[in-house]
Amino acid sequence: MSAASVPAPTPAPVSTTTVTAPVPEAGPGGRLRLAGVLTMAGSGLANQTGAAIGSLAFPVLGPVGVVAVRQYVAALVLLAVGRPRPRSFTRRQWGPVLLLAVVFGTMNLSLYTAIDRVGLGLAVTLEFLGPLAIALAAARRRVDAGCALIAAAGAVTLMRPRPSTDYLGLGLGLLAALCWASYILLNRTVGRRVPGAQGPAAAAAVSAVLFLPVGVVLVVRHPPTAQAVVCAVAAGVLSSAVPYLADLLTLRFVPAAAFGxxxxxxxxxxxxxxxxxxxQHLGLVDWAAVGAVVGANALSILVPRR
Known part of the structure; x- marks a missing residue:
């Protein structure tokens, strides 16, 4: 969900589903929860591996071309799952769906361009500030204010001036974070106005249509190699299809807090x-900054609420 993932209702989201099935407490439930944890691990690794594989196609397709292919794959998956009926949508429903489509495309484009410029680890960490900000903004506890300060310190450390600092890449990572936060809020609105997964599916389809001209221009001007196309499709499958379906399954057996x-x-x-x-190497200071952002989110979730 990254981001690269699909919509989410939890504090650190990546899925369009909500938790409706009860979590078993004993016996087979333990095995189900273990399966859920393993599925989450596989989903996270697939997501980031997909982004890494997609970056291998940057020299041929560029970030824009890879994102275009990823949008096509995401649209195919979500259309198969959501089965939207756009003719039945009202103007009130189409509004947030269209906004969601624009945010979806902008989020992935800014993230993949940031990956190209500053590396996978820094780009994804900056993007993660979006859902973390949403989670902390909704909280009303002192510990959450402390978590916000920790996360902010991590972000400032990642963006500290250095001779090789790529400020455009860092800015694109923050744009991806803003888009992910907007994506979460828009998904909640779409979820209230459009039944089931029809809204996200329609938004993914519109986003894919918006990227069609990009695909046509790329094919005409710079015919892609078979290897580049395979890498881009793999990025779409691993970073869109696999996480979406894995999260859909995981949230049936794992509590939302554990998922987040x-x-x-x-x-x-x-x-x-x-x-x-x-x-792509990170220095000790960068690792500490990544740990601060992750730790802030973990602390916010683990500290019990009254």
């Missing part, structure tokens, strides 16, 4: 995939 807590590990997974998959 585990999703906060995504910046760490992104940094590890960037390190071992793409050779």
């Amino acid at each position: 807590l585990f999703m906060s590990v995504n910046p760490v997974l992104a940094a590890l995939v960037g390190r071992f998959g793409l050779g």
Whole structure:
């Protein structure tokens, strides 16, 4: 959900589903919860691995081309699951759906461009500030104010001036964070106005249509190689289809708080995939900043509410 993921109702979201099924307490329930944790781990790794594989196609397709292919894949998956009936939508329903489509495309485009400029770990960490800000803004506890300060310190550390600092890349990471926060709020509105998953599915379809001209221009001007297309499609499958379906399954057996807590590990997974998959190194200070952002979210979720 990243971001790269799909919509979410939890403090650190990536799914359009809500928790409706009770979580079993014993016996087979323990195995179900274990399966849910393993599914969450697989989902997070698939998401970040997909982004890493997609970046391999940047030299041929560029971030815009990779995002275009990812939008096509996301649209196919969500249309199959949501089965929207757009002719039945009212003007009141179309408004947030269209906004969601624009935010969806902008979010992925800004994130993938940031990945191209500053690396996977930093880009995903900056993007994660969006859902974290939503979660902390909705809280009314002193500990959440402390978590906000910790996260802010981590963000400032990541963006500290250095000779090689790419301020445009950092700015695009923050734009992705703003888009993800808007994405969450818009999804809540769409969820109230449009039944089931029809709203997100329609938004994904509109976003894919908006990227169609991009795909046509790329094919005409710079015919892509088969390897680049495979990498882009793999990014769409691993970063859109797999996380969406995995989250749909996971939220049946894992409490929403545990789901949100585990999703906060995504910046760490992104940094590890960037390190071992793409050779993108982070210094100790950067790792500490990533840990501060992740720790702020974990602390906010773990401290019990009155």
